[in-house]
Amino acid sequence: MSNNMAKIADARKTVEQLKLEVNIERMMISKAAAELMSYCESHAKEDPLLTPVPSSENPFREKKIFCVIL
Amino acid sequence: MRSPLIPEMATQEVQLNETLAHLKTESETLKTKLEEERAKLHDVELHQVAEKVEALGQFVMKTRRTLKGHGNKVLCMDWCKDKRRIVSSSQDGKVIVWDAFTTNKEHAVTMPCTWVMACAYAPSGCAVACGGLDNKCSVYPLSLDKNENLAAKKKSVAMHTNYLSACSFTNSDMQILTSSGDGTCALWDVESGQLLQSFHGHAADVLCLDLAPSETGNTFVSGGCDKKANVWDMRSGQCIQSFETHESDINSVRYYPSGDAFASGSDDATCRLYDLRADREVAIYSKESIIFGVSSVDFSLSGRLLFGGYNDYTINVWDVLKGTRVSILFGHENRVSTLRVSPDGTAFCTGSWDHTLRIWA
Numbered sequence: 001m002s003n004n005m006a007k008i009a010d011a012r013k014t015v016e017q018l019k020l021e022v023n024i025e026r027m028m029i030s031k032a033a034a035e036l037m038s039y040c041e042s043h044a045k046e047d048p049l050l051t052p053v054p055s056s057e058n059p060f061r062e063k064k065i066f067c068v069i070l
Numbered sequence: 071m072r073s074p075l076i077p078e079m080a081t082q083e084v085q086l087n088e089t090l091a092h093l094k095t096e097s098e099t100l101k102t103k104l105e106e107e108r109a110k111l112h113d114v115e116l117h118q119v120a121e122k123v124e125a126l127g128q129f130v131m132k133t134r135r136t137l138k139g140h141g142n143k144v145l146c147m148d149w150c151k152d153k154r155r156i157v158s159s160s161q162d163g164k165v166i167v168w169d170a171f172t173t174n175k176e177h178a179v180t181m182p183c184t185w186v187m188a189c190a191y192a193p194s195g196c197a198v199a200c201g202g203l204d205n206k207c208s209v210y211p212l213s214l215d216k217n218e219n220l221a222a223k224k225k226s227v228a229m230h231t232n233y234l235s236a237c238s239f240t241n242s243d244m245q246i247l248t249s250s251g252d253g254t255c256a257l258w259d260v261e262s263g264q265l266l267q268s269f270h271g272h273a274a275d276v277l278c279l280d281l282a283p284s285e286t287g288n289t290f291v292s293g294g295c296d297k298k299a300n301v302w303d304m305r306s307g308q309c310i311q312s313f314e315t316h317e318s319d320i321n322s323v324r325y326y327p328s329g330d331a332f333a334s335g336s337d338d339a340t341c342r343l344y345d346l347r348a349d350r351e352v353a354i355y356s357k358e359s360i361i362f363g364v365s366s367v368d369f370s371l372s373g374r375l376l377f378g379g380y381n382d383y384t385i386n387v388w389d390v391l392k393g394t395r396v397s398i399l400f401g402h403e404n405r406v407s408t409l410r411v412s413p414d415g416t417a418f419c420t421g422s423w424d425h426t427l428r429i430w431a
Contacts, residue, residue, distance in 0.1 A: 004087065014093075018100035019100060021311060022100055029113055029115070029348050030113050033119040033120070034119060036326065036330065036391070039326075039372070043372035049131070049371070050370055050374050059416065
């Protein structure tokens with residue numbers, strides 16, 4: 001019987017959780033997508049992997065060999 | 071099942087069963103309602119909206135550095151905020167701190183367990199956290215003295231009842247967020263080791279987590295073997311949103327740089343994008359030819375590119391908006407197990423079961 005009580009407690013929690021999730025405010029995909037796109041566009045120039053900067057400015061692409069002073 | 075001996079107990083048992091059945095029906099009805107509400111927003115696909123965006127050119131990305139030194143599979147890595155140091159952990163129990171510019175090893179710690187599945191760099195750059203099969207997350211302050219035994223200053227912070235799968239410092243060195251095979255996530259105070267908040271809701275092992283960018287507030291996302299990605303409120307412990315569209319374990323989750331969406335990588339060989347304000351999946355990154363699981367995902371700085379490390383040894387680079395693959399990178403000789411873009415976006419690092427780490431740019 002206590003097993004059933006535990007199951008009921010779990011089931012109640014699931015129902016409460018679902019009620020919360022159903023009731024949140026949502027945005028249309030067209031609007032959400034537009035915002036994702038505009039973020040990409042406004043940050044594109046600062047993205048070194050997207051808009052390659054001159055090799056001299058990307059420390060990993062530099063041809064210089066680093067010497068370690070022992 | 072033992073039958074009740076007394077008639078009153080029989081009636082109570084029947085009533086409890088009825089309540090349970092009623093709650094289950096209510097659950098199912100709510101789940102259907104949730105799907106209906108989400109479907110109402112589906113006026114267009116992301117890639118349709120992105121048709122007007124310029125296509126990306128050819129990408130030339132290759133291995134610029136190879137970090138050799140681990141004796142077994144590399145399981146996890148993290149960048150330091152200084153954009154050049156990296157911490158990595160391995161199945162051989164070693165945690166190594168590297169200078170990615172020079173490929174020199176700066177520190178090495180041997181953990182008391184094998185399979186160190188999680189490691190993270192502290193925001194200050196002065197400590198690293200790690201853990202795995204020991205079910206704990208420990209913090210090691212990094213000493214400037216290379217000869218000092220780091221293990222001596224080790225601080226045990228988190229205690230789970232199963233393996234540690236992921237860990238991350240929050241905005242400061244003072245708090246750590248962990249996820250575990252015990253199905254929970256937890257927030258800990260580093261100094262005292264006290265549990266500040268626990269997060270219950272996954273029905274199986276939690277495999278990954280990512281904190282929302284600080285501007286977005288106190289939330290984080292987790293992914294697990296129950297195929298669910300859950301978004302949590304760090305203060306209340308409440309699960310705010312839950313997404314279940316993957317067909318297998320979710321191995322990696324990562325927030326989009328604006329904090330309005332997150333990507334996931336799964337054993338079902340797909341990466342997916344979920345928009346938090348639309349409360350639904352908005353893109354799937356997949357190809358019929360890609361049949362091996364994704365172990366790790368991360369975005370480029372602008373969010374336009376999504377890098378995925380796969381179990382077929384490759385890295386696939388996706389155009390996040392258009393949903394197409396822009397590049398496939400070869401180099402590792404075994405599964406790619408971990409992938410992170412550097413803090414300033416100039417490169418990304420991968421770790422592999424081939425014992426090495428590679429820096430790509």
